[in-house]
Amino acid sequence: MRMLLLLLGAGCATAGSAPSSPAAAPATSAAGPMDSPRNAKPLLLRGATVWTATGKTHAPGEVLIVDGRIQEVGERVSVPPGAVVMDLPGRHVTPGIIDTHSHLGVYPAPHIEAVSDGNEATAPVTAEVEAAHGFWPLDPGIPRALAGGVTAMQVLPGSANLIGGRGFTVKLRPGRSARAMRFPGAPDGLKMACGENPKRVYGRDRKAPPMTRMGNVAGYRAAFSRAREYRDRWDFYRRQLQDWEKKPVAERKERPPPPDRNLQMETLVGAIEGRILVHVHCYRADEMLLMLEIADEFGFRVRSFHHAVEAYKIRDHLARREVGASTWADWWGFKLEAFDGIQENAALLAAAGGRSIIHSDSGIGMQRLNQEAAKAYYKGRAMGLDLTEDEALRWVTINPAWALGIDKSVGTLEPGKMGDVVVWSGHPLSVYSHAEKVLLDGVVAYDLSARPATPSDFETGLGEVGP
């Protein structure tokens, strides 16, 4: 089984300034998701080892969730009257797992052409497309990811293109549309790709640009140059419009005409302005540094590199510039640019003060991101790095939450955050542990003891669905 059919990338951004570009197309979903279910009564998780992903673990501890939000976490919490109590002796409770890099929904199961909607590989720059528009909410992979403890994921376009389009962040509650599953308030991502993939898809297969890494860079620069011009045209128009509006009505001449709207440019302007977080699929250290130069040239920030198998070679740069790196625990070598991957990659970056993230890029690996983080952590420990289990957990919780711009809402167990919580049967870094219960907004969305699960629509008619 190949987990690496689709090797993609994603983006970066800065703290958002008010939209100044055209049409005010918000980078966040125009309308929020449907109201999520809420428990009427407060919920108390009791008796489990509580990993907060803030550096503190309570063994045992308690978590109180009220109206979908975490109200209190500690050795002992105050229990309001009428609270529902979940006794969890021997269990471990962690924040929900978050994956920065998924293609669920856009490359769903079954993996066939009819539903392969993740690469608009018709031009090397397709910033105008959105993963949300190719997303099949009934992908059978989604409930399986939830069963692995994943509560949020970024769904990204593929990496065929230099600029593949917008990704979006999903909360893994069942929904009938992409919109219904959007993570409330999450900014969109911009997916860019370095290196071999665009070169292969265009240069080698079609004798079209880009054929080389030179062509790749020329393509990013041309696109962002156009985006800056586009932004300038709109800024100029807005100033003109303001001047026009200030004039007494009698003195007004013709109202200044707005520039044409360009969806591709809107997305790139959103990235420049930091409303859309830039995620770049990039393996090699030198190419990551090159992308940072390009980002500097055009005034955008790279939020995180994806795959980043050579992050360890430039961990000082990544740490200093606060650029995240989403990588695997041990995948390597499937192409030359992935040949220098090492198992200590995430650990070395973390030890250097960087933002390490373990991502999946796979509907299989996604079901065990806790184990993937564990492998990377134990390799770091084995080489003598001073890391804690809490740090390892952060690679699949708060760090990906930060990369996706949802760290104020999820990623740790802290008061005020959403009640997106996993109850594990045992130590979450153990190969033998399962997610027993997964809570979204304090409501049980997955329960291991309630097997067999309801089949997905696609699997309906096939009989029992196994774990």
Added chain:
Amino acid sequence: MNVLLGIAALETVAIVGGTVETLEGAKIPTATVVMRDGRIERVTPGREVPAGARVVDASGRIVTPGFIAANTALGLVEISLEPTARDQSIESTPPDANRAAFRAVDAINPRSVLIPVQRMEGITSAIAVPEGGLLSGQSAFFDLADGARAEAVVRAPLAIHAHLSAGGGAAVGGSRGYAITHLREILDDARVYSRTRRNYDRNQSRALAGSRLDLEALALVIDGRVPLAIHADREAELLAALDLAREQRVRIVIFGGAEAWRIAPALAREKVPVFVHAFENVPSGFDALSSRLDNAALLQRAGVAVGLSAGGEAHNVRTLRQQAGVAVSWGLPYQEGLRALCRTPAQAFGMGGDYGTLAAGKVANVVVWTGDPLELSSQVEHVFVRGKEMPLRSRQTELRDRYRVLDGMLPRP
């Protein structure tokens, strides 16, 4: 079997005081494994060391047989997407459905940098399998020893591999059914060939389904000297494989088997070993709509010899032990999880006399672990191939060490 010429160890080594999972029976809490001339001399309770032996202290450690990676491209591929670094399939135009003559052994590169990467995670042997077509070729069993190909290879051909998935169907025109028809024709013709070689050589034979070399290779299957390894996932093809085995009187082994749990009793009755991938639970295609994480457990419970498959992968074969851990977490008994990585593959290919457990007389492929080998926190402390301790060093550890300290390495911008 003369596997130990050339690169067997000369020193006698005693691994002392570890908990030894012989996989012959229950584990032995404190035992000594003595290795001499590339073979295990004895596994005995206690700490008795023969005179002159080098002692490896394994107190508090777990000792297991080296793992055998079934269904890999190890040795055949260096970089998957680089055509000049990939030798596991024949890419002819038009694609040839019958490639039975293709021998993985001739393509194995024992200097592959992928090999130490897997070895230092407890894998000491691999089954290199050709890919593609209806019949993809002949696999080879080799030890992850340092040395020339001829010395590393233990048995080749090990099996001939057939593909009854959608891919196998595509190789003959599109229908899985025609893949079976075609396979039947090929086996019939191989039988004709082996009976009438002289006619064939004199050009007095009707046209047969395959080249001379293909037919020669398949004669090994017809004669029962090697099994036909059938790669199939869907229940219908698995049943067809059982029918074919019965009708053609050939020995089969299943690779893939995503839906094998559905016909576990039949597989047990026919004594067909099945090598599954323990992470597989997504309806990834129309060959595997009903795959599940407890497949291995359900098969084992029904009495099937169940092994784990690296799925044709090469770079990350080391994750086989994680697969075993996951299979155990879904109900496979613990020791069966370990056996799935060594004893089952050895026995499935008739190599149980030399490989797969820790017992006197077996090839000394032995691993000392810091803890439970299936657990993610455990690491390899010592790995022996044919009694020789192998360094825990690979291209990856060398890169790690090169970049252990960055000071002065990269100029600040």
